[in-house]
Amino acid sequence: MIDPDIELLYAIDKALLGVMILVIMFGMGASLTLNDFKAVGRRPRMILIGFLSQFGFMPLIALGLSHLLNLEPALAIALIMIGCLPGGTTSNMFAYFARGHVALSISMTTASTALALFMTPVLLNFYTGSYTRAIAEQMAEEGSFFIPTKDIVVSLVLVLVPVLGGMILRRFSRGWAKVAEDTAGFMGMIVILFLIATTLGRHFRLVISTPWPLYAATISLGLIGFLFGYWVSRLFGAHPIQQRAISLETGIQNTPVAFAIILMSFPQPQVQNDMLWLAVMYSIFIVISSSCITLWLRKKGQFDWEVYKNTLIHGRLFGEAYVTRYPKAFLPARIAADPSQGALSGEQLRED
Amino acid sequence: MSVSSRIHARHLAELYRLAAERFESLPAFATRGRNKVWVPVSFRELYDRGRCIGAGLVDLGVSAREPVGLFSDNRVEWMLADYGIQLAAAVNSPRGTDVTQEELVHIVNHSGMKLAFVENAGMARRCLNLKARLPDLRMLVVLDEAKGLPEGSMGLAEIEERGRKLLEAGRTDVDARAEGIVPEDLFTLIYTSGTTGKPKGVMLTHANMMSQVDHVPIQLNCTDRVLSILPIWHIFERMFEVFAISHGACNYYTSARNLGDDLKQVEPTFMGSAPRLWESLHHRILNGVRQAHPVRRGLFHIGLFLGTHCREALFYLRDNDLRLEPVSPLRRGLRKCRYALQWTALLPWYGFFNAAVLESVRLKAGGSLKGTISGGGALPPEIDRFFNAIGIPVLEGYGLTETTPVVAVRTPEKLVRGTVGPMIPQTEVRIVDFDNGDILYPDSTSPEGGRGRRGEIQLRGPQIMKGYFNDPETTAAVLSEDGWFRTGDIGMVTWNDCLKILGRRKATLVLRNGENVEPEPIEMKLKLSRFIDQCVAVGQDQKFVGALIIPELSAFREKGIEAETLAELNRLPEVRRILQEEVRAAMADASEFRRFEVVKDFRLLDEPFEVGVEVTNLFKLKRHVIHEHFADVIAGMYPVEKS
Numbered sequence: 001m002i003d004p005d006i007e008l009l010y011a012i013d014k015a016l017l018g019v020m021i022l023v024i025m026f027g028m029g030a031s032l033t034l035n036d037f038k039a040v041g042r043r044p045r046m047i048l049i050g051f052l053s054q055f056g057f058m059p060l061i062a063l064g065l066s067h068l069l070n071l072e073p074a075l076a077i078a079l080i081m082i083g084c085l086p087g088g089t090t091s092n093m094f095a096y097f098a099r100g101h102v103a104l105s106i107s108m109t110t111a112s113t114a115l116a117l118f119m120t121p122v123l124l125n126f127y128t129g130s131y132t133r134a135i136a137e138q139m140a141e142e143g144s145f146f147i148p149t150k151d152i153v154v155s156l157v158l159v160l161v162p163v164l165g166g167m168i169l170r171r172f173s174r175g176w177a178k179v180a181e182d183t184a185g186f187m188g189m190i191v192i193l194f195l196i197a198t199t200l201g202r203h204f205r206l207v208i209s210t211p212w213p214l215y216a217a218t219i220s221l222g223l224i225g226f227l228f229g230y231w232v233s234r235l236f237g238a239h240p241i242q243q244r245a246i247s248l249e250t251g252i253q254n255t256p257v258a259f260a261i262i263l264m265s266f267p268q269p270q271v272q273n274d275m276l277w278l279a280v281m282y283s284i285f286i287v288i289s290s291s292c293i294t295l296w297l298r299k300k301g302q303f304d305w306e307v308y309k310n311t312l313i314h315g316r317l318f319g320e321a322y323v324t325r326y327p328k329a330f331l332p333a334r335i336a337a338d339p340s341q342g343a344l345s346g347e348q349l350r351e352d
Numbered sequence: 353m354s355v356s357s358r359i360h361a362r363h364l365a366e367l368y369r370l371a372a373e374r375f376e377s378l379p380a381f382a383t384r385g386r387n388k389v390w391v392p393v394s395f396r397e398l399y400d401r402g403r404c405i406g407a408g409l410v411d412l413g414v415s416a417r418e419p420v421g422l423f424s425d426n427r428v429e430w431m432l433a434d435y436g437i438q439l440a441a442a443v444n445s446p447r448g449t450d451v452t453q454e455e456l457v458h459i460v461n462h463s464g465m466k467l468a469f470v471e472n473a474g475m476a477r478r479c480l481n482l483k484a485r486l487p488d489l490r491m492l493v494v495l496d497e498a499k500g501l502p503e504g505s506m507g508l509a510e511i512e513e514r515g516r517k518l519l520e521a522g523r524t525d526v527d528a529r530a531e532g533i534v535p536e537d538l539f540t541l542i543y544t545s546g547t548t549g550k551p552k553g554v555m556l557t558h559a560n561m562m563s564q565v566d567h568v569p570i571q572l573n574c575t576d577r578v579l580s581i582l583p584i585w586h587i588f589e590r591m592f593e594v595f596a597i598s599h600g601a602c603n604y605y606t607s608a609r610n611l612g613d614d615l616k617q618v619e620p621t622f623m624g625s626a627p628r629l630w631e632s633l634h635h636r637i638l639n640g641v642r643q644a645h646p647v648r649r650g651l652f653h654i655g656l657f658l659g660t661h662c663r664e665a666l667f668y669l670r671d672n673d674l675r676l677e678p679v680s681p682l683r684r685g686l687r688k689c690r691y692a693l694q695w696t697a698l699l700p701w702y703g704f705f706n707a708a709v710l711e712s713v714r715l716k717a718g719g720s721l722k723g724t725i726s727g728g729g730a731l732p733p734e735i736d737r738f739f740n741a742i743g744i745p746v747l748e749g750y751g752l753t754e755t756t757p758v759v760a761v762r763t764p765e766k767l768v769r770g771t772v773g774p775m776i777p778q779t780e781v782r783i784v785d786f787d788n789g790d791i792l793y794p795d796s797t798s799p800e801g802g803r804g805r806r807g808e809i810q811l812r813g814p815q816i817m818k819g820y821f822n823d824p825e826t827t828a829a830v831l832s833e834d835g836w837f838r839t840g841d842i843g844m845v846t847w848n849d850c851l852k853i854l855g856r857r858k859a860t861l862v863l864r865n866g867e868n869v870e871p872e873p874i875e876m877k878l879k880l881s882r883f884i885d886q887c888v889a890v891g892q893d894q895k896f897v898g899a900l901i902i903p904e905l906s907a908f909r910e911k912g913i914e915a916e917t918l919a920e921l922n923r924l925p926e927v928r929r930i931l932q933e934e935v936r937a938a939m940a941d942a943s944e945f946r947r948f949e950v951v952k953d954f955r956l957l958d959e960p961f962e963v964g965v966e967v968t969n970l971f972k973l974k975r976h977v978i979h980e981h982f983a984d985v986i987a988g989m990y991p992v993e994k995s
Contacts, residue, residue, distance in 0.1 A: 093707055179647055182708050189704045291703065303575075306621070309720065310575040313619055317382065317390040325377050326574060327600065330357055 009276060013198060014263060020191045021256040025159050027184020028089040029166020030177035032110060040107045046246070049236050050108040053229045053250040055119050059083040061224050063127050069213035073131040073138075074274035077124075077147075079217055080131075081258065081275075082282055084123040086112035088254035090188060094290050098297035099305040100244035108249045113163070116257075117156050121149045135271065151265035159260045191256075192287050195280050206277070218281040222289050225251030240304045240334070244297045252290055255283040304335055357573045357600045360566070363558035364438040364539050365530035367565075367598055372399035375600040378574055381428050383605045390617075393428050395600070402435020405508070407515030407526040409440040412491065414467055416441040416529055419541050421460060421468025421489075423447050423475055426584045426605050429495035429508055431593070433469045436511070438539060441529040445541040445553070446585035449475050452946060453482065455551055459543045460486050463553060463821065467491040469508070473499040480504055535559035541821055542587060544753045544868065553821030556587070560756040563814035564591050565598045567777045569763045570725070570747075572622060574600030577720075579620035581606050581629060586866065587757045588727045592624040612636060619718035624725040626866035627893070630735045630746065637716055637742075648709075655709035658702040659741035665695035667769070674770040675847035678800060710742050723747050723764060727757065728866035730853065730893045736769050748772050750853060752839060754830070756815040760851045771850035779813035781851060782836070783844060793845050802845070806854060809843040810836045842976060855976055861892045867948045869897055871975075874951060877944070881934040882907045886961055888978055889951065890986050898989045899935070899954040900982055902961070903927060919958040928956070955985050 062083030066076035095105035136145040170177035229250030361367035379392035437444045492505035543551035582589035606614040668691045750772035751757030762773030783793035793802030819827035842854045861869040871889035885904040891897040915921035939950040
């Protein structure tokens with residue numbers, strides 16, 4: 001356990017982090033429209049698969065890792081909480097570069113963000129019972145410990161306010177919304193660099209003394225999430241383009257929300273320190289691992305993406321009735337079996 | 353994963369047939385029809401209709417290996433006509449509609465063509481008006497009948513219909529024709545301007561073209577979209593289109609006017625074009641940036657900076673930097689460490705800016721470009737750097753009509769800026785001393801193998817032309833017995849085995865838009881003026897033709913303008929005014945010079961050319977020397993484009 005006397009983040013850091021979270025969530029809202037919500041209804045099957053892997057598998061993966069690696073209770077709670085979070089807008093950008101289905105990624109982010117208000121506290125309570133009791137026993141003298149469901153809901157609502165604000169901005173000015181979106185993206189990178197700088201600069205001893213299971217847990221959570229998302233969606237017959245979007249959406253969680261919840265709902269110094277430390281490590285590693293996974297998926301998906309794009313553009317230029325037929329044995333069986341030959345029945349990559 | 357769909361064929365007729373069998377309903381070409389809607393033509397349709405036209409041509413008496421004219425700009429009917437010509441085992445002899453009257457007469461008579469396809473009624477009338485001078489030209493076929501058929505011409509549809517009836521009746525002589533083609537037969541006879549003035553007929557064989565299809569190192573398959581903008585009668589564009597056909601990729605015809613739109617609509621994955629196009633795209637992107645929000649403008653410049661320096665480091669680390677001189681391994685190792693540091697430090701930032709900023713810039717070019725080939729002139733270094741920095745790899749290549757044309761081209765793995773890349777497979781290069789004919793590269797006696805030495809580029813390979821049509825003398829002058837072709841270009845081989853072009857010894861100027869200009873007729877015309885003593889037309893790789901002029905002191909004296917020396921004379925404002933008027937008058941005759949050949953600007957020189965230095969003792973201009981000596985003066989004539 002981390003020494004509770006160490007001040008992992010100073011008050012000023014916390015304030016800065018708060019501002020950054022605000023900017024990032026505002027930018028997330030600026031990238032969304034009401035149509036993105038409506039679009040959720042148009043592809044219920046894939047959204048359901050995404051839902052299953054985000055709220056079904058991710059918490060279970062986190063729980064499994066906690067048990068397997070024998071994490072301390074506070075760390076385990078943090079890991080499981082990250083597992084229960086919705087997806088962030090970063091996943092949309094990664095989905096774009098991984099040649100994934102961006103519209104699906106956006107729909108999943110939208111759906112999971114809305115559902116998180118309910119799912120995150122419920123799942124957290126459900127999976128962390130034994131860990132909560134363990135902490136409560138340790139802290140018997142200082143008072144009781146429980147998962148502050150109400151506070152978590154409040155924090156979630158609070159981070160959703162800037163999202164709503166961003167959406168309203170987008171409604172009135174696309175240009176400014178784009179600026180907000182880019183600023184948020186830039187801020188996202190600044191946050192990561194800020195976190196790296198503070199931890200390496202101020203708490204270098206902590207970096208060295210952190211036991212390996214914590215590294216293993218924070219690195220694997222994302223990676224196993226990618227793996228599950230990729231194969232579970234494949235099992236349900238998703239097209240490679242959708243598979244890549246679901247995979248990234250599953251592994252990448254909305255970490256700003258994690259920080260908001262930890263800072264607002266877990267005031268106990270030692271619990272907060274442990275949880276923050278894990279969240280910091282997850283944030284750093286997820287950026288690195290999703291960059292690598294994105295590069296890999298991009299390479300792997302080049303061919304089916306090109307088939308998909310070409311078919312789509314034929315339809316756009318020559319009329320919807322135009323049928324593109326590739327030569328025999330040119331397409332792999334999986335895409336060839338799809339009557340649209342990869343065009344997902346003319347569905348657009350991004351509806352706007 | 354890259355899936356190849358390449359077809360191997362012995363000759364074009366076979367290629368066209370196999371492409372139809374393999375790619376069937378896939379689009380081979382697409383053009384904007386009426387209402388600007390895109391209309392595709394499939395490989396099958398092209399072949400079936402081309403076969404009818406071929407049968408029609410055979411029926412009209414076109415014999416095998418006979419040259420057939422094709423005077424038209426890019427359009428799908430061009431390709432249909434070519435399918436017909438190739439399937440009838442004839443030879444196509446193409447030229448655009450901007451052909452001058454004299455060239456037209458020369459091409460028709462020199463090749464001995466009896467039948468020619470012409471783009472439209474206007475072009476047909478031009479030929480009909482010259483009838484007296486074109487005794488052998490018996491038939492004109494109009495591709496686009498929208499503006500009617502002049503008396504004495506027939507429509508493409510008529511030939512096609514005639515052929516269709518024959519084929520339906522079981523008269524399939526045309527198939528036997530195609531069967532009879534051997535790889536050494538000509539597929540085209542392209543007339544290019546030569547140093548002597550009259551266009552020369554470059555004979556290219558089926559084997560020449562097929563070797564390009566097999567060896568040009570570009571990866572395409574039938575999911576690729578190629579945007580075509582260059583004139584198809586340029587061998588570069590022609591090769592590219594045949595290359596696309598052999599891979600099942602679709603060619604989309606665009607024009608300078610529609611380019612911006614078409615890039616976004618078609619989202620091409622590949623493009624071949626001249627430097628001019630990259631300049632205009634560069635211009636367009638920067639204009640967009642200038643109008644953007646200051647924050648975005650700032651982000652763009654940061655992105656560009658990061659892109660430039662990240663690529664630069666990567667180029668060095670992969671040994672793809674421009675290596676003109678040998679560098680010791682230790683020094684290289686140290687520099688590599690530096691660049692490795694630079695790369696790691698910039699990578700995270702570059703990663704972000706690449707995603708947030710540069711991607712949206714790339715979207716201006718459609719966003720799907722895997723690469724672009726630039727040929728037909730040297731790419732300005734700043735344009736080259738720009739596109740590489742924003743993540744659109746520009747593959748500059750080198751070749752001539754005589755080489756079908758590609759002999760060297762950069763590849764994604766060997767993308768060395770400042771060079772035209774490594775030689776393509778089966779193509780040999782040697783660098784030869786202009787004066788004594790010594791082979792400077794390859795040289796097994798020198799430790800560096802002859803790299804870094806400058807001389808004439810000579811080439812040997814399967815793409816080298818058969819020769820100039822009916823001109824054994826000129827052929828012998830450029831093509832040696834053992835197959836080496838003298839390009840007349842000056843170049844060297846870099847330390848990482850890429851070819852670098854340094855200039856041209858030959859007089860022909862290639863403007864930035866790829867147009868060839870012969871300086872001699874221009875100079876001769878200018879020298880007719882009594883005020884001009886000597887002059888040189890310049891403009892290699894520039895936007896327009898310019899001239900260096902040495903005024904005639906005595907002529908000005910006669911006019912009452914007194915000056916002791918040229919330097920003194922050149923400073924007088926009325927001298928420039930008089931010369932401006934002279935140049936304008938000399939260039940005024942539109943039948944003599946094409947629009948791009950007109951001298952638009954000039955500079956006055958203060959000293960006459962020195963015999964033995966700038967001119968030979970026979971007063972022949974030593975152009976490469978002049979270009980070198982007056983590089984600054986010439987550069988001053990062409991405004992540097994602001995970027």
